[in-house]
Amino acid sequence: MHHYVKKALYFGVPTLSLCLAALTLQAGEPSLIKVGFNGDIRSTEPGVNRDENSDAFIMHIVEGLVAYREDASVGPMLAKDVTISDDGLTYTFTLREGVKFQNGKPLTAEDVKWTWQHYLDPKTQWRCLPEFDGRGVSKILDISVPEPLKVVFRIDKPNGVLLATMSRPDCGGSGIVHPDSVAADGTWIAPIGTGPFTLGQWKQGQYVELNRFKDYTPRAEAKPDGFTGNKQAFVDRVRFVVIPDAASAKAALLSGGVDVLPDVTAMDEAELKNVPGMQVRTSPVMTLGGLLFQTRDPLLGDVRIRRAVALSLDYSQMVATLSNGLSTVNNSIIPTTSAYYDATAHTGYPYDLDEARRLLKAAGYHGQPIKLIVNKRYPQMFDMGVLSQAMLQAVGVNIVLETLEWGAQLERYQSGNFQMMAFSYSPRFDAALSYESVTGNKDKEPRKVWDNPKALVLLREAQSESVAPKRQALFDQLHTLMLADVPMVMIYNGTSIGVVKAGIEGYRSWPISKPRLWGVSLAATSK
Amino acid sequence: MFRFILHRLGMAVPTLLLISVMVFALIRFIPGDPALLMLGDMADAQSLAQMRSSLGLDHSVVTQYLIWIKSVLSGDLGFSISTRQAVLPLLLERFSVSATIVLVAVALATLIAVPVGLFAAWKQNSAMDLGLVAGATLLLSIPSFWLGLLLLYAFGIKLGWLPVVGYVTFADDPLKAITYLVLPIVTLTLVEFGAIARMARASTIEVLRLDYIAHARAKGLSEGAVLWRHALRNAFAPTWTLVGLILGNLLGGIAVLETVFTLPGVGRLMVDSIFARDYPVLQGCLLLITCIYVLVNLCVDLLYPLFDPRVKL
Amino acid sequence: MSAKRTLPAEPARSVEAPARRAWRYPPLNALIGGGLLLILIGMALLGLVWTPYEPLRLDLLARFQAPSAAHWLGTDEFGRDALSRMMMGARTSLWISLLSVSFAVVAGTLIGMLAGYLRGWTDRVLMMLNDALLAFPGILMALGIMAIIGASQYGIVLALGIAYTPSVVRVVRGSVLSLRELEFVEASRVIGNSEFYTMLRHIAPNCLAPLCVLATSMFGWALLSESALSFLGLGVPPPAATWGSMLAASRPYIASAAWLGIFPGLFISLALLAINLFGDALRDRLDPRMRK
Amino acid sequence: MTVPTALLSVQHLKIRAGVQGQLAVDDLSFTMAPGEIVALVGESGSGKTMAARAAIGLLPAPMQVCGGRIEFKGVALDSRDAPAMRRVRGAQIGMVFQEPMVSLNPSLTIGRQMSEALKLHTDLDAAEIRRRCLQMLQRIGIKDAERCLASYPHQFSGGMRQRIMLASVMLLRPALLIADEPTTALDCLAQLDVIELMLELTREQGTAILFISHDLSLVARYAHKVVVMRNGKAVEQGGIQEILLAPRADYTRQLLEALPSRGVLAPLPPANGPLLEVRGVCIEHPGPRSFWGKSLPKRVVHGVDLSIAPGETLALVGGSGSGKTTLGRAVVGLVNPCAGAIRFKGVDILKAANRVHRLQCQMIFQDPYSSLDPRMKIGQILAEPLRHEPGMSPAQRRQRVAETLVDVGLAEHFVERFAHQLSGGQRQRVAIGRALVRRPQLVIADEPISALDMTIQKQILELFERLQKQYGFACLFISHDLAAVERIAHRVAVMNQGEVVEIGDRDAIFDTPQHPYTQQLLAAASPLERLAGGGYRIRTR
Secondary structure (H helix, E strand, O other), rough: OOOHHHHHHOOOOOHHHHHHHHHOOOOOOEEEEEEEEEEOOOOOOOOOOOHHHHHHHOOOOOOOOOOOOOOEEEEEOOOEEEOOOOOOOHHHHHHHHEOOOOOOOOOOHHHHHHHHHHHHHHHHHOOOOHEOOOOOEEEEEEEEEEEOEEEEEEEEEOOHHHHHHHHOOHHHHHHOHHHEEEEOOOOOOOOOOOEEEEEEEEEEEEEEEEEOOOOOOOOOOEEEEOOEOOOOOOOOOOEEEEEEHHHHHHHHHHHEEEEEEEEEEEEHHHHHHHOOEEEEEEEEEEEEHHHHOOOOOOOOOOOOOOOHHOOOOOOHHHHHHHOOOOOOEOOOOOOOOOOOOOHHHHHOOOOOOOHHHHHHHHHHOOOOOOOEEOOOOOOOHHHHHHHHHHHHHHOOOOEEEEEHHHHHHHHHHOOOOEEEEEEEEEOOOOOHHHHHHHHHOOOOOOOOEEEEEHHHHHHHHHOOOHHHHHHHHHHHHHHHHHHHHEEEEEEEEEEEEEEOOOOEEEOOOOOOOOOOOOOOOOOOOOO | OHHHHHHHHHHHHHHHHHHHHHHHHHHHOOOOOOHHHHHHOOOHHHHHHHHHOOOOOOOOOOHHHHHHHHHHHHHOEEEEOOOOEHHHHHHHHHHHHHHHHHHHHHHHHHHHHHHHHHHHHHHOOOOHHHHHHHHHHHHHOHHHHHHHHHHHHHHHOOOOOOOOOOOOOOOOOOOHHHHHHHHHHHHHHHHHHHHOOOOOOOHHHHOOOOOOHHHHHHHHOOOOHHOOOOOOHHHHHHHHHHHHHHHHHHHOHHHHHHHHHHOOOOHHHEEEEEHHOHHHHHHHHHHHHHHHHHHHHHHHHHHHHHOOOOOOO | OOOOOOOOOOOOOOOOOOOOOOHOOOOOOHHHHHHHHHHHHHHHHHHHOOOOOOOOOOOOHOOOOOOOOOOOOOOOOOOOOOOHHHHHHHHHHHHHHHHHHHHHHHHHHHHHHHHHHHHHHHHHHOOOOOHHHHHHHHHHHHHHHHHHHHHOOOHHHHHHHHHHHHHHHHHHHHHHHHHHOOHHHHHHHHOOOOHHHHHHHHHHHHHHEEEEEHHHHHHHHHHHHHHHHHHHOOOOOOOOOOHHHHHOOOOOOOOOOOOOHHHHHHHHHHHHHHHHHHHHHHHHHHHHHOOO | OOOOOOOEEEEEHHHHOOOOOOOEEEEEEEEOOOOEEEEEOOOOOOOOOHHHHOOOOOOOOOEEEEEEEEEEEOOEEHHHHOHHHHHHHEEEEEEEOOOOOOOOOOOOOOHHHHHHHHHOOOOOOHHHHHHHHHHHHHHOOOOHHHHHHHHHHHHHOOOHHHHHHHHHHHOOOEEEEOOOOOOOOOOOHHHHHHHHHHHHHHHHHEEEEEEEEHHHHHHHHHOOOOEEEEEOOOEEEEEEHHHHOOOOHHHHHHHHHHHHOOOOOOOOOOOOOOEEEEEEEEEEEEOOOOEEEEEEEEEEEEEEEEEEEOOEEEEOOOOOOOHHHHHHHHHHHOOOOOEEEEOOEEOOOOOHHHHHOOOOOOOOOOOOOOOOOOOHHHHHHHHHHHHHHHOOOHHHHHHHHHHHHOOOOOOOHHHOHHHHOHHHHHHHHHHHHHHOOOOOOEEEEEEEOOOOOHHHHHHHEEEEEEEHHHHEEEEEEEEHHHHHHHHHHHEEEEEEEOEEEEEHHHHHHHHHOOOOHHHHHHHHHOOEEOOOOEEEOOOOO
């Protein structure tokens, strides 16, 4: 208890108000929810020394100007509204009134400007700096504060994905922090954000806690909407417990060690589903699972062979096996949950073995072995490889499975040194970002699978275009072009499966698949 | 005696250094490095470079090795790349799990195997002897992880007496912790019992052939006294060396058993750190395992004269 | 230390005519061990020619079927026939063990001879390297080698071979050093043979006995290690099956499909039992004391 | 005064291995009076040890008594009645074994082992037991008895260990002591001490001794009665004088004749200069090798000078550790002397260049069981030396091998046999054949016959003499068995602690020994002397 109090003082939150707050809640111990994490957080600094768990954690403490909604579209968060100039070069954010930092001080435009200069300062080593200093799509020329609650960003080139990039969790959601979070010499101390929770106790390797921020000023909306909307916290404390081994995590859930497991495997889901007192929360997510081709490989350079492979896979049966029926087939790079997933994106490869055989004969393929790299670390990738090998055998394609250790497979992916590979991309929250992860110049970035120049042009346009219908048209063209080029075969988007103990309401899995503990309450009855 | 210990430790230093160099080079030779593994498919050139410099991987391998050796000598094994935990406490905690199981199991196996071996040798070529040898050979032939799986299936799943998965540390709940340790210890005891019993029997047969046993009998001692006072001490020396060998290897982590029983042992830690390319943890693991190997061999040699005074230190 | 000569205690019954008893009935362990080994090798060879089903053919409808008339040992998570995979696995497992043991024996004998023959500094350095290799954990070695030359059967053979070479070196060096002192080796020097000729003609053949015994037990170790490596996800790359990888793959389904784990484990145990029994019989046969 | 019943009476004893094994002991009967010394004499395989072990009921596993009975002090000994036997063993019957290296438990202190029997059979308190042990140790000549109690067997020499074993057995004042070849493993000097100690102790306590031995001459001096055994049967038994003077059974006569006696030697051929000259040779054994380098070496041979004329047999005698074997090995190049020169026909054979000359000297080793390569056929073993014979066609080589086989008295079919299929005597013949197949001019024989039975020793010595007459090679005959030396040596050199203390013609050395060490050696040697009339008597010095 001692350590906890010292930390609270440190934040300058008067101890008196803390005790006062505790009293107002119903009597008895402060309510606590325990969440299972598969690893400890790396640091409390948004977007710098981070990993998946650190991002999910920090998004409870800091909030950005804009943030992803439930359907991964971008909506205002600290900003009341955002106006973009016609030439797409100036972005004007008007801040909401009455928003307070966790140290009690009010949020001002100066704080926003200070935070962004802190992020853009190379010394901070912000992960998303390359996206805003010109190395990416565009460069932020300057940030100005014309009025107390108005911040204006000027950029050198139009950038359709600027807001989406700002909201990326791996950039810490470009969360606005109070200058006191940083010491005089610039070293990071602790996050003082505007989020619904403040940083609690952190026992390295064991657990890290969040405390409710009493004076949080939620947005006007009634319910939470992705990383925005009404983010009022209903629980006093949240503890993220570190359990590296999946089997131990499942056991901890069953034995009451934890209340929420944000991400379990399909097999565990099948088992936990029928355990009384367990609620399963699933949601399709934006991971891209599929088979990559190396278009520069002598054999696979021929589009007819790639097309034949695409036509000889029974996608529905494969996806049913891989995801225990939880996911649907998706041959498009655009995730099914993305706002830009429309009828054209829905069109995929027909299951047509005769056409596949014809194409193979036409291409002069007579059973030369094709090496397909898989790994045993991620069961879905391995099973995808085994199922594809079996299905392709039916049309006479001789697939040789090469099982590598995950690190070795990543190296082969990074250097483009493979014929085929079963792979799954981590989620990108904007369709353009998804396309960007597979498209690029193979000489500079050997890991990219698609280097069709026309596709590159379309992608550049989609990245700079900020008007939704225009971007949609560009994405449709990109999709149809990809179906023709077949640089890779997209098979399905993953599913995030969260399991929650009975008595916890309001927890939902969502396409961004980061756990959110605001808007979640503990039923009075169960502890 | 003390000079002998110094001499042996002195001899061990080059081996330790050699192994640390082999490990340092081999792990970096394996494709994929921690930065790539952490960034996964979002690893573009800049972020890779940035991550590598923050992890100190951009120095030449030699400089990295020197930095590491310097920090090891000052007692700091560095921090894990993937979990940010300090390596030393992590290692000790994980080692305590493996060590408890291995020490208890090997002790149990030896306590049962030596009398059984003695008895089988005394009743050599009798039905009892053949039965015991067949049993020991059978146990010796069963792979430990399969036996573990069977026991897990029988006692964990079917009968439900013992927990199937997970681990509770002693600190949290001693009673519950024991239930997690029962099956691994039983598995390891049965597997090692076979090897030790066969060795005890063979060395006892060798000893019973010698004249001083006949001399003891000629003194009118009862068979029991002859076996326990004369045969056991001399027969135990070779068995003790085998026990030392087994301890040396098992303390290095019973990764496979730890996988079957999901125990957070040092074996599992090493395997996971190899897959995550977590260099500091891996190097720490190997240093610990090699030190144990050397120390166990030293202890075996130090205690050897107890059983065979002819060996002078 | 030339053998301090004492009069022979009363040797066997009559020295003149060596007893024939040793061969009237071969000991039990040779019978059982040899028999089991033959069955397993037969199964492996049969697997080359015929298996009840195509080992690699998936049948997604027939997943997790219990042992039945159609599938004697049931089917696995991809609906493949377990018995056919067992037969294919037999070939791969035994083949890997055989190759890695022969690698270790050849390499170990050469180094062991060298160390025992040259002595002096070379011996000391070789032995230090040998001890370092002994203390080196096999798992990292396996991964390192397989990462370098790609995950393949031969990667495992090389990894296991290197892991076992030190024990062979120790045994060979030990017997070379003890044989050097015996009188027939000195006699060979007296009649003018060169040191090298003496080593090849007299010492090497006599190292055979301890080496054979070690080789059989190492065969068992190799089989065990291959399965352990598969357990840790490092074994022979799928879809090629070995008993070890099948056992490892059965772990997640232990509750729902236990038979997937029971049969591979059983066959590994039978193979090890056969090898251990055969090894015992071999040691008795080669042990000079046994030779009446 | 009742008729003194026999202390031990063995009646029609039969022992066989297992149920249908061969009879190891067949219808053996003899009796022993209290305080009497009876010797069971026979060659290896004669069943003498089995009979003795049966007396104390300690037959090894497969062997079992299947006929006859053994009575000790009139009471039948039944090995099946374990408690009764245990009361007799140690208290009434004591036993001393042959192998000093393993007759005492290496991991227990001397004190514990000595007091063990006393604690078991008497109810003396610890202090009294300790006092008796100390007193007995002083009695057998241990200077620091206190320290000896606390030390371990491996810290004593072979002879000392046999004395300690004797002391611990005699502590219980047994009525009968069974001595199973107690001194065979010791060298001649230690042998004398141990036997004399045994006799003193038993005479003081009136203990009878059942003395098992294969050496009739050794037994002749002490035993009252002798039982001669062959293949399990007692071919003759009676008082020692009758056996020596008028042996009835021809096997006994054979045993007696096997004792070598001074024979007449062929005159030496004229020679211009010695065949082999050893000048000022010193040899050192390297000390144990520690990690940082060699510790200081131990000098074994100090400045030896001797020479051998062509065709001559020079005997090199001395106790164990006198350096005689090391000197022999130096001549054939197995050991490099650190000083001095060895010249063969004037050529220094220590230099590698003169290897051809060195090959003229060949060696016969001592232990028949380890001097032949178990993996090679006899034919191959004999042919191997011919590899270095220039200008011999394979046919000539086969011819030479066949010739040598005949020379050493082995049949043709032995060419295909392996060493383990031969007896000790046959193997030694092969070893001699291997040494002679190149017709060397000098043969070093390092204790060639000491590992064999007496009768076989006689055959090998006769063979050796015949071959020497036939091929005229000179011989350096190394041995601690003075009887054999007396028979075949022209000259004798006596070595002690690495120095030649005396050298001279055989008759001079044996009749008028000058150096005290030589006199000591001769006293310990077997004293039997063939009488003109065919019998033997103990030679009085």
